[in-house]
Amino acid sequence: MTLLKTRNLTKDFGGLTAVEEVDIDVQQEELISVIGPNGAGKSTLINLITGMLAPTDGDIVYDGTSITGLDPHEITQLGVGRSFQTASIFPELSVRDNVDIASFASRHGEFSVNFFRRQERYDGVSQRTMDALEAVDLVEEVDTVANSLPYGDKRRLEVAIGLATDPDLIFMDEPTAGMSPAETNMTTDLIEDMRTDWGITVVLVEHDMDIVFEVSDRIFVMNRGSLIASGSPDDIRGNPDVQAAYLGG
Ligand code: ADP
Numbered sequence: 001m002t003l004l005k006t007r008n009l010t011k012d013f014g015g016l017t018a019v020e021e022v023d024i025d026v027q028q029e030e031l032i033s034v035i036g037p038n039g040a041g042k043s044t045l046i047n048l049i050t051g052m053l054a055p056t057d058g059d060i061v062y063d064g065t066s067i068t069g070l071d072p073h074e075i076t077q078l079g080v081g082r083s084f085q086t087a088s089i090f091p092e093l094s095v096r097d098n099v100d101i102a103s104f105a106s107r108h109g110e111f112s113v114n115f116f117r118r119q120e121r122y123d124g125v126s127q128r129t130m131d132a133l134e135a136v137d138l139v140e141e142v143d144t145v146a147n148s149l150p151y152g153d154k155r156r157l158e159v160a161i162g163l164a165t166d167p168d169l170i171f172m173d174e175p176t177a178g179m180s181p182a183e184t185n186m187t188t189d190l191i192e193d194m195r196t197d198w199g200i201t202v203v204l205v206e207h208d209m210d211i212v213f214e215v216s217d218r219i220f221v222m223n224r225g226s227l228i229a230s231g232s233p234d235d236i237r238g239n240p241d242v243q244a245a246y247l248g249g
């Protein structure tokens, strides 16, 4: 079943077309990697689908419904998650509170200032928080203030925040950037577990080609805003257009 599709998806920033007429189809429980040189439009594509940016043109259909132009929290509530950037971690809150806020946001809409007063709901989301923290092996850091975590743990916290929104589809934008080899291995395992154990459809942006070729069912290749190739790891490995894009063509 097709879970996500885009048609003619386009984003102009002034004179620059960051995403140009992109058509993609993602099947349920697929693990997709999006690759391409810096500036290819990978992050912009994710920002469009998750509602962080409004498209200039085109349509985005999730689970049979157009989500084009919806707000990020509406898209989150439909089951589309993302592993947030470090900038969106609340640095002075504990690991637990950061993940609880994500759980709460997915169930009850936008984060509200009343969050900490709603004690019953707070208790209600804690199990999901603990499941998410267990998945990224951060249970022991549950009471640690987010800002004092080492860099790799912060990245894992982002993944837990993404999982806590209870997504059917999750976007991960370079989750292993800056991680040690051990943390990278753990994250790679987690990405595979998300699909196999949690049944989550995954769209991953990743620079490390070893990871991409190891975990992906299919790979989408972008260059200068356009989708230039898509296919299985074997298809992509031998594709001359892909070689040319990476060699600066
Ligand atoms: P990637 O993630 O593949 O490295 P991006 O999607 O971040 O690429 O960027 C694609 C292009 O769009 C780049 O040329 C980048 O400079 C530009 N771009 C991204 N975001 C903005 C923005 N908010 N305003 C203007 N230009 C942007």
Ligand code: MG
Binding pocket: 042, 043, 044, 173
């Ligand atoms: Mg990017």
